[in-house]
Amino acid sequence: MTILVIAEHDNKVLAPATLNTVAAAAKIGGDIHVLVAGQGAGAVAEAAAKVAGVSKVLLADNAAYAHQLPENVAPLVAELGAGYSHILAAATSNGKNILPRVAAQLDVDQISEIVSVESADTFKRPIYAGNAIATVQSTAAVKVITVRATGFDPVAAEGGSAAVEAVAAVHNAGTSSFVGEELAKSDRPELTAAKIVVSGGRGMQNGDNFKHLYALADKLGAAVGASRAAVDAGFVPNDMQVGQTGKIVAPQLYIAVGISGAIQHLAGMKDSKVIVAINKDEEAPIFQVADYGLVADLFEAVPELSGSL
Amino acid sequence: MKVLVAVKRVVDYNVKVRVKADNCGVDLANVKMSMNPFCEIAVEEAVRLKEKGIATEIVVICVGPSTAQEQLRTALALGADRAVLVESAEELTSLAVAKLLKAVVDKEQPQLVILGKQAIDSDNNQTGQMLAALTGYGQGTFASKVEVSGDSVAVTREIDGGAQTVSLKLPAIVTTDLRLNEPRYASLPNIMKAKKKPLEVLTPDALGVSTASTNKTVKVQAPAARSAGIKVKSVAELVEKLKNEAKVL
């Protein structure tokens, strides 16, 4: 078995998600080749060659691949990948964009966003927004898979010494062109869409003290929320309220600071993947739902937390 | 120009699904079914293109059971002109759906096909891209803005960490993201009009498409329950746990 992993990169740097994808490939077992398709992406290929467990790097360097346009990259992957047992890509916006196109060209079903490898042909993936986990088995000659990075520990970025092989094939469909790109604004993400949410409660004591949470949130790329108590006390506007009567959030990480954990607040965040509670009252009900509880003075703990990130 | 919109019948997004005791799937008995929210956005975008005078006809298509006529009627009530149901009682994979859509695209020859980026049941995020591969059209996935001008369409896409704009030659495939638009409500006059709009029913056999699959769902389980939390002693320990145990940092 030989597995082809599609590198995630911006022509300059190999994105960390690739390391998680290689980890998934290693779980499947077999030789791991990495395809770097891009323009002027030699440095990326060199970085990929150093990744632990990678035995060969294919570098397709052409203007047609500069912006990862799927119309051009997918035929390349389909052509190269036809001889492999598996084709893996990270479930990033690029991976999700390109890989189904590859699968259709190879006439196989794709398995999206796997979170675990059960065997070389069987994988687990969340469905219904994570409310169920499906185990899916593939009989395809080439198994086309996207990998959810959080499901796999990344392999080491160093330690490998694979050969880099240039690929001459150029696919330029001519049906699409890159116009422009806009990097995300530095504004904090929207509360319900954020991957991380930092929320403050009555324990914040006043609105000014929320600056500690904003500082932490900016370190984490997080949104800032509040409990009803904090909103009612006038610390922050009510569009920040998280709870049964406010916004319902389910981020990857929810950090509740100075929030006692009234049931109405819990209803708004209990589906978060990981809940952290920081409160000086160790009897606070929030600790009953928190994965990680820290009994501490928030005015010491929060700045320390910001400082250590 | 003609716009084709593909929609899917899924469990209503307000329903909290439960996994069946025998782990063969989720319990959908007596559960409210609706149009996939991303597909509603796709319909809305097509209707807006028609209101701007860009689209001349909107054909809405669904691959699903006969009850999916409900969702097609809803699309008609939202402003689509006619509907096609490719009736299939069994649950099909994205590739099979894409092949069926391709057959309809061949028949209808639309300039633009708009789909939701993913269905909220299977969460696959595949069909649009696969249809693009099968038709050889350009694809603008996860669209937050769609602008048609002449024989091309500029699609602004939501990508990790920002937005990207690509220009696609028509005909093209677009898949919608949440921020593309806010779908309207079906008004009563339009609900009444929808009754009179044509709805054609086809079968995969009639389209000459094989829906065989290389994927098999072995079992479906509930996600692991929240394990009892722990108390950490310091900020340093908290950061260490979040990084190495929870892996959310």
Next chain:
Amino acid sequence: MDFKLTEEQQMLQDTATRLVRDAYSFEAREQYAQSDAGFSLAFWQQLGELGLTAVPFPEALGGFGGGGVDTMLLMTEFGRGLCLEPYVESVIYAGGLLMQLGSPAQQDLLQQVASGQLLLATAFAEPQSHYHLNDVQTRAEQTAEGWTLTGRKAVVIGGHQAGLMLVSARVSGESRDEQGIGLFLIDPQAVGVERRTYPTVDGRKACDLYLDKVRVSADQVLGEPGQALAALRYQQGRAIAAQCADALGSMQEACRLTLEYLKTRQQFGVAIGQFQVLQHRMVDMRTELEQATSMAILAACCCDEAHSLERTRTLAAAKFIVTRAARSIAEQAIQLHGGIGMTWEYSLAHHAKRLVMLSHQFGDDDYHLKAYAALLDAA
């Protein structure tokens, strides 16, 4: 029996469900309730734009010829969202009276009612009338050019916002006489009309109406002067059916909130829903809800039939059962929640208040049980 909705009804319900869900968050409702109007004018306008205020009117009058079931679908969603708009009063009750009794010129107004542009209010109750539509002391005196109205009307829901009001007044006879009751369409801005507005227990707004020699012209009289009681009772029957659906939505939500709470709230280390005595109470609530559902459907199915003793009796029965269920569910839901059930910042308390309010509008359970019993003898 086939209870399956038609495709159109399904879509109508979907539209109503989504509209209410989007527009009527708990905070939004609080804001609407505290506004001058006491409800959302924007939401009302949206109902008009989407054709929802036109549902029960015939197509010739700018409506969609919908029946009791169509109205029921809407009202259930309004009840679930605790909507504050006077749909029952303006569209069903007053609109129904205009349909039934109005002259062609008066029926022209229905276009505006159906589009939501004109709000109507119903002023039929009086401080002493205690649910009896025939207990009317407000007097209408005939004059050379029409009538003058003098008297007092109580609890006119939405009256402060109404463009026109339907007022019952006695043209002849004594209080509680069945004959001699007239219906008048008055402009609240007219000389001699005073409105005193106050909030009702369920967060809506109503007014008391003080009429002092209010002059109305002959073309503001609805139907035959003095013969309005039968139409009033008939249309109140339609309003009762709609109100039963309103209560149904509210009861469904109260049951849902309570069940959710029982599964979430921990005590003695377990979710309190583990305790059998609470399970029994929850089952009792659901049993009441099921009975109320059946009666609300029955009411919806018969409310547009021609007048008959059977229809009157069925509607009295429905109102009785739904009222009993509403009060029982409101009380049990609060009991099962404990303190939080009384908190104004939690929607359950507002459902409870709404259900209690509905239990008293258009007659309480005692009133309708008596009415039902009286009709048993008649049948």
